[in-house]
Amino acid sequence: DPQIGYDAAQSFTPGGTYQLVNLDTGAVVLSGSAVSWKSGATFDAAGDKAWWFDFSSVTTPGRYAVVDVEKNLRSPGFNIATDVYKPVLKHAMRSFFYQRAGAPKELPFAELGWTDAASHIGAGQDKNARLFSDKNNAATEKDLSGGWYDAGDYNKYTNWHAYYLVALLHAYAENPTVWGDDYNIPESGNGIPDIIDEIKWGFDWLKKMQNQDGSVLSILGLSHASPPSAATGPSYYGPASTSATLTSAGAFALGSKILATLDNPELNSYAADLKTRAENAWTWAVANPNVIFRNNEGASAGLGAGQQEVNDAGRATKKTTAAIYLFAATGSATYRNHVDANATNATS
Numbered sequence: 001d002p003q004i005g006y007d008a009a010q011s012f013t014p015g016g017t018y019q020l021v022n023l024d025t026g027a028v029v030l031s032g033s034a035v036s037w038k039s040g041a042t043f044d045a046a047g048d049k050a051w052w053f054d055f056s057s058v059t060t061p062g063r064y065a066v067v068d069v070e071k072n073l074r075s076p077g078f079n080i081a082t083d084v085y086k087p088v089l090k091h092a093m094r095s096f097f098y099q100r101a102g103a104p105k106e107l108p109f110a111e112l113g114w115t116d117a118a119s120h121i122g123a124g125q126d127k128n129a130r131l132f133s134d135k136n137n138a139a140t141e142k143d144l145s146g147g148w149y150d151a152g153d154y155n156k157y158t159n160w161h162a163y164y165l166v167a168l169l170h171a172y173a174e175n176p177t178v179w180g181d182d183y184n185i186p187e188s189g190n191g192i193p194d195i196i197d198e199i200k201w202g203f204d205w206l207k208k209m210q211n212q213d214g215s216v217l218s219i220l221g222l223s224h225a226s227p228p229s230a231a232t233g234p235s236y237y238g239p240a241s242t243s244a245t246l247t248s249a250g251a252f253a254l255g256s257k258i259l260a261t262l263d264n265p266e267l268n269s270y271a272a273d274l275k276t277r278a279e280n281a282w283t284w285a286v287a288n289p290n291v292i293f294r295n296n297e298g299a300s301a302g303l304g305a306g307q308q309e310v311n312d313a314g315r316a317t318k319k320t321t322a323a324i325y326l327f328a329a330t331g332s333a334t335y336r337n338h339v340d341a342n343a344t345n346a347t348s
Helices: 086-098 158-174 194-208 242-259 265-287 312-330 333-345
Strands: 018-022 028-032 062-068 078-080 219-221
Touching: 086 194, 158 194, 158 242, 194 242, 194 265, 242 265, 242 312, 265 312, 312 333
Parallel strands: none
Antiparallel strands: 018 028, 018 062, 062 078
């Protein structure tokens, strides 16, 4: 019942009888009354008075609606089930498929209205990306195809990309049984949870960004158009940075630990490679603690849209975070000692 705000002139009071109705059978499974929230208090954040109708005792799976009998009103239909959020999880995970760079979004994997050809794989684009500060030098070309568009822009930022991998890895590790192999992506049905397939897609790109010396390139700047496949401009990358290398070290280490637990020889071998990459990245970052690249300032203006570089405290925190993941993956005292010496100095 609106009290404050643009809709304050409107009003509502619930009827005396509320029912929970099974929409499949028409049966009334629960009757009761709506109870005022906090004895009729106005919720300041919304400017409304509200009521509860508690039907939490009903657990039988089905499709239901709440009906106000006297007012002849009903809610939208909704499900009661143990897996009621499964479709939400599936489609949230599928958003990564739509963000894949260099991959076609075709039927039946992409839904109508969202199809597109593979993007950024033309001449001078991701497969032949050049260093932004030496654009005319073919010797700087690298195949940096794959990965995900970052967000509203198509650029691929190493620091943030590595964090997405860490988030996905934790999501899997904390509840591995909820992830299906039926999310309608090209890898679905291969016996591996689709979240792991998507994680591998992300790591395939991050591996390309790592140099032979263990350092990790900071960014790949892409051209923009709508749809993404219409973008024809060149792709340019930024140099390695300490922050990108440390964030990648942590992601590589966590990936190696989690993928090694799966009953899949190919992924186990992949995990071993990630472990080596994590340690190589750490070694480079320790030897090069202050290599900074700001990807959208001065000479680099326009290479990126966002700014992913961090300050001294940020790099220190990234280093401790990487050490935590590396210790978990390797058991090496080198990383444990760093954590013990620095954990109380970590910043948010």
